[in-house]
Amino acid sequence: MSKSAQIIGLSAAQLSEKLQSGDVSAVAVTQAHIDRIADVDSDIHAFLAQSSEQALETAAEVDRKRKAGEELHPLAGVPIALKDNIVTADLTTTCGSKMLEDWVPVYTATVAQRVQEIGMPILGKTNMDEFAMGSSTETSAFGPTRNPWNTDHHPGGSGGGSAAALASFSTPLALGSDTGGSIRQPGAVTGTVGVKPTYGTVSRYGVIAMASSLDQVGPAARTVLDAALLHEVIAGVDPHDNTSLNVPVPPVVAAAREGATGDLRGVRIGVIAELQGEGYQEGVRLRFAESLDALRQAGAEIVEVSCPNIENALIAYDILNAAEASSNLARFDGMRFGRRVEPTDGRNISVDTVMSASRGAGFGLEVKRRILLGIHALSGDNYDAMFRNAQRVRSVVTQEISAAFQSVDVLVSPTSPTGASVIGAADSVSDGLLHSDVATTAANLAGAPAMSVPVGLGDENLPVGLQIIAPQLADDRMYRVGAALETTLQERWGAPLLAQLPELGQLKVEVSL
Amino acid sequence: MSAITRDEVQRLAALAQIDLTDSEVSELTEQLSNAIESAAKVSEVAKNVGDVPQMSHPVAVTNNFRPDEVVPSLTTEQALAGAPAVEEERFAVPQILGEEP
Numbered sequence: 001m002s003k004s005a006q007i008i009g010l011s012a013a014q015l016s017e018k019l020q021s022g023d024v025s026a027v028a029v030t031q032a033h034i035d036r037i038a039d040v041d042s043d044i045h046a047f048l049a050q051s052s053e054q055a056l057e058t059a060a061e062v063d064r065k066r067k068a069g070e071e072l073h074p075l076a077g078v079p080i081a082l083k084d085n086i087v088t089a090d091l092t093t094t095c096g097s098k099m100l101e102d103w104v105p106v107y108t109a110t111v112a113q114r115v116q117e118i119g120m121p122i123l124g125k126t127n128m129d130e131f132a133m134g135s136s137t138e139t140s141a142f143g144p145t146r147n148p149w150n151t152d153h154h155p156g157g158s159g160g161g162s163a164a165a166l167a168s169f170s171t172p173l174a175l176g177s178d179t180g181g182s183i184r185q186p187g188a189v190t191g192t193v194g195v196k197p198t199y200g201t202v203s204r205y206g207v208i209a210m211a212s213s214l215d216q217v218g219p220a221a222r223t224v225l226d227a228a229l230l231h232e233v234i235a236g237v238d239p240h241d242n243t244s245l246n247v248p249v250p251p252v253v254a255a256a257r258e259g260a261t262g263d264l265r266g267v268r269i270g271v272i273a274e275l276q277g278e279g280y281q282e283g284v285r286l287r288f289a290e291s292l293d294a295l296r297q298a299g300a301e302i303v304e305v306s307c308p309n310i311e312n313a314l315i316a317y318d319i320l321n322a323a324e325a326s327s328n329l330a331r332f333d334g335m336r337f338g339r340r341v342e343p344t345d346g347r348n349i350s351v352d353t354v355m356s357a358s359r360g361a362g363f364g365l366e367v368k369r370r371i372l373l374g375i376h377a378l379s380g381d382n383y384d385a386m387f388r389n390a391q392r393v394r395s396v397v398t399q400e401i402s403a404a405f406q407s408v409d410v411l412v413s414p415t416s417p418t419g420a421s422v423i424g425a426a427d428s429v430s431d432g433l434l435h436s437d438v439a440t441t442a443a444n445l446a447g448a449p450a451m452s453v454p455v456g457l458g459d460e461n462l463p464v465g466l467q468i469i470a471p472q473l474a475d476d477r478m479y480r481v482g483a484a485l486e487t488t489l490q491e492r493w494g495a496p497l498l499a500q501l502p503e504l505g506q507l508k509v510e511v512s513l
Numbered sequence: 514m515s516a517i518t519r520d521e522v523q524r525l526a527a528l529a530q531i532d533l534t535d536s537e538v539s540e541l542t543e544q545l546s547n548a549i550e551s552a553a554k555v556s557e558v559a560k561n562v563g564d565v566p567q568m569s570h571p572v573a574v575t576n577n578f579r580p581d582e583v584v585p586s587l588t589t590e591q592a593l594a595g596a597p598a599v600e601e602e603r604f605a606v607p608q609i610l611g612e613e614p
Contacts, residue, residue, distance in 0.1 A: 033614065106591040201573045213570045242577050312558045319552050333530070335606050337595030342607075343532070352530065354607045360532030368533070369541055372525040373548050376517070379528075386552055389559035391567035398568060447571020472572070 004032040009510040012078050012226040015172055019066070019077045026059035026066075026077030030121045033079050037123065037170045039505035045145050046155075046165040047124045048084050049092045054122035055079060062119040075229055076119035081171040083162050084125040085132055085208040086217070088112050091122075095208050096130040096140035096158075099332050099339050099362030110208025110241065111175060111217050111234045118233060123171050126161030130364045131329065132182055132210045132287040134158050135436045136423070139366040144423050147190060148504055149462055156186030156436075162220045162440040163190040167498065169509050171231050174220040179210050180317055181415075181440025183218050184452035187467025188415035191454040191480070191497045193227045194220045199447030200245040203238030211324035212243070214317075214444040222498060224453060224483040228256040231475070247473060250377050255476035259483030262491070265299035267481065268406030273306045275439045280417040283458020288414045291455045291466045294488040295412075295481070305408060307400040309393065310442050316393035317441035319377050319386050326374025329367070334358030398446040401469070410481050411469040413439045415452040419462035439467055449475040453482045454497045455489060463497065515546040516553070 007029055010018070018024045032330065036053045041047055047248035063075040087093045087105040094100045108116070116122065129139040137145045137160030145160040147153040148168040155164040162174035163186035178196035187194025195218045202217045209215060219230035230255055237246040276288065292302055334340035334354045339362040344354045363371070377386040404411055416436045443450035449472070452465035470478040490496055490513060499511040522542045526533045533541065589602050598605035 063610055067534060103595055106594050200574070239579055243572075243574060243575070245572060291567075308524040309558070309562065312554075315552065315555050315558060318548065319555060322548075334597060336604050338597075340597035349607050351607050351609050356530045356532045358529075360534075363531065365537060365540060368526075368529075368531055368537065369544050369548070370521065371529050371531065372541060373545060373552075375525050375528050376545070376549065377552065385556050388567055389555045390552075392559045392562060392565050393555060393570060395565040396562040398571070399565065444569075445571070 004035055005507040006510045007032040008036050008507070009512065010172065011223045011295035012075065012172040012221060013223065014231060015078050016074045020074065024399055026062040026121065027056060029077060030055050030059040033123055033171055036505065036507070039507065040168050040170060043146060043151055043504065044148055044164050044168050044170070045143060046126055046161045046168065046170060047081070048094055048096070048127050048142055048161070050124035051091050051122055055123050058116070058119060060120040061315065065119070069456070073233070075233060077121070078173060079121045079123050079171055081123045081126050081130055081162060081165045081174040082112055082463050083159050083174070084175045085128060085177055086112050086175060087206040087208065087212050088122070088125070091125065093125065093208070094142070096128045097362065097364065097367070098141045099316035101141070101339065102114050107206060110203035110238045112206065114234055115175075126159070126165055128161055130367050131208070131325070132158040132177060132179060133325070133366050133370055135181070135185055136318065136420070137161060138423060140365055140369040141364055146423070147420050147462070148501060149191065150460070150502070153462060154423050156189040156416070156420055158182040159186045159194070159220065163187055163192050163194065166192045166220055166222050167192065167501065168504055172222065173226060175217060175234070176220045177207055177215055177217050178444065179214045179216075180321060180444050181437045182465060183220055184440050184465070185416050185436055185449060187452040188454070189420040189463055191463035191501075192220060192222055193224055193451065193453055194218070195227045195451040196443060196449060197229060197231060197235060197475055198449040200243055201247065201249070201473070201475070202234050203241040203244045205238055205240035209328040211321045211494060213324060214321060214327060216444070222496070224486050225253070225256040225260065225481060227451070228252040228479050238323040250473060250476040252476050252479045255479040256483040259480035260487050262298050262484050262487040264295060264481065264484045267300045268408045269295055269300045269302050269481065270305035270411045271302060271405055272310060272411050272413045274308065274311050275306050275413035280414055283419065284414045284417060284464050287456040287458055287464040288466060290487060291489070294485055294492070298484045298488050300481070303408060305404045305411065307397070307404055309396050309400055310437070312393055312446055313397045314438050316390040316397065317437070317445060319390035320394065322370045322374035323377050323387055324374070326371045326378065329371055332359065332362065334362070337352060339343070394445045399443050400449060401442065401446045402471070405471045410477050415439060415465035415466050419458050419460060419464060425471060435498050443469050448472055449478055451478050451482050453485055455485070456497065457500070515542065516549040517542060517545050
């Protein structure tokens with residue numbers, strides 16, 4: 001067991017077994033992924049920074065401890081990549097923005113600390129839309145990431161770097177953040193799994209905030225079980241984050257294993273009537289219909305439920321997101337850290353003019369658009385007309401979702417109405433692309449857990465995802481349903497979806513069930 | 514008739530303390546007009562949802578106390594590590610008031 005082509009094709013759970021049995025060393029696993037990044041990332045551009053040396057040190061330490069017979073976490077030695085809005089001491093954290101270009105934080109986010117503490121080598125930081133504002137990773141100040149399924153297409157966003165790193169077999173696990181779909185939608189369009197846990201159940205200490213009432217950190221992986229394994233590492237209360245909930249972590253790994261038996265008898269699944277049909281690509285509709293069949297085959301009862309205002313979630317979301325972002329991004333002022341630029345148009349050099357020049361030079365157009373929209377929504381009469389009304393719509397969307405859970409265990413919809421479009425083709429900085437979040441923002445408004453599971457290839461042979469939403473704190477339910485769907489579909493396909501990935505780089509990756 | 518004028522965009526940018534180039538003002542006037550028109554639908558939607566409370570946060574957490582214990586914090590050196598300019602172990606910033614230096 002030493003061939004890199006085999007190692008990088010393994011899931012985190014498979015790697016974990018082989019590491020524990022001594023079949024393969026953590027150094028070999030880490031090196032195989034570093035080599036893969038060197039091979040393919042010039043085409044994909046999933047990474048903004050790499051920390052290969054530290055990753056190999058962590059791996060060597062794990063190997064040494066394992067040899068000495070120390071008790072280690074099952075994921076010790078399994079590499080991971082972090083979205084670049086998760087701060088890491090001694091490793092650049094840019095948030096995809098010129099504002100933070102070359103910024104090296106002096107502390108580490110709790111989630112990064114937790115993966116480090118159990119001995120997961122951190123491969124590097126992944127590309128993202130600037131300050132997580134976008135759905136295609138095209139607003140990154142450092143250039144777009146490309147979709148491993150077709151490098152002319154984007155990998156979704158904002159966490160397109162993490163998703164593309166997984167789909168290109170450059171890492172077995174990654175972390176993302178999801179404010180309106182930024183983990184789930186990239187998962188859907190790259191054929192990977194993306195999870196937004198219940199709001200408040202994963203620490204956000206050290207995660208650069210966009211919209212604090214919506215932001216949630218979560219796991220990204222190639223399988224449902226892998227996501228669950230990482231979920232249990234990062235979840236749990238954190239004294240550094242006063243919004244983190246002091247509640248038990250749901251048994252997501254056990255639920256994923258239970259679901260993997262393919263038995264969903266007794267489970268009631270609600271199809272959201274308003275999130276399907278017109279406006280959804282044909283390939284998305286076909287794969288979604290097949291997935292419902294697969295869930296039925298697994299024994300689940302499928303019923304249609306109506307959440308009439310869920311279609312309006314995006315309208316409320318756009319306002320609330322912009323309002324909160326305009327406040328959160330006030331901290332980037334060029335005074336204590338980040339970019340400082342002096343005005344060159346003859347104005348006096350003062351705090352005011354330097355701040356304005358720094359923010360003018362540091363932020364990209366989409367970030368400026370959202371800050372200005374947020375300030376507009378919070379000022380004067382707009383405060384009532386836009387901001388307060390958006391909060392009332394948020395209320396009603398949440399009530400409708402809660403009401404639906406009176407009659408079903410989980411809700412499902414397509415994750416995104418379309419596959420990934422060609423880079424540069426969509427109007428990436430205005431309304432056009434936001435539409436891809438039409439099905440994902442409701443879970444953020446409601447604080448509900450939600451995940452995307454790959455369900456096949458749609459139009460242009462690009463991946464399609466199915467979204468599962470569960471009630472708050474019942475994250476385990478979606479893992480059970482997600483794993484059952486994965487098992488049932490893979491039995492039909494005879495292999496994981498990513499076995500169909502077009503050839504990339506020098507290695508023919510060996511993917512096994 | 515666009516939902517927002519160039520002057521209004523410049524006023525918002527001044528409030529946000531963001532310098533904009535002329536071409537950015539043009540682009541943002543168009544983009545924000547679209548965004549504001551689409552956001553305006555929220556009033557219509559809100560009219561039809563009846564008497565529901567405003568919701569600011571998905572989980573209500575109140576009075577979340579922690580023990581008042583001394584824990585290590587950043588050293589001066591660390592706190593200043595990312596500063597654009599430092600003087601006498603402090604953040605050096607441009608003049609704050611408008612008068613000549």
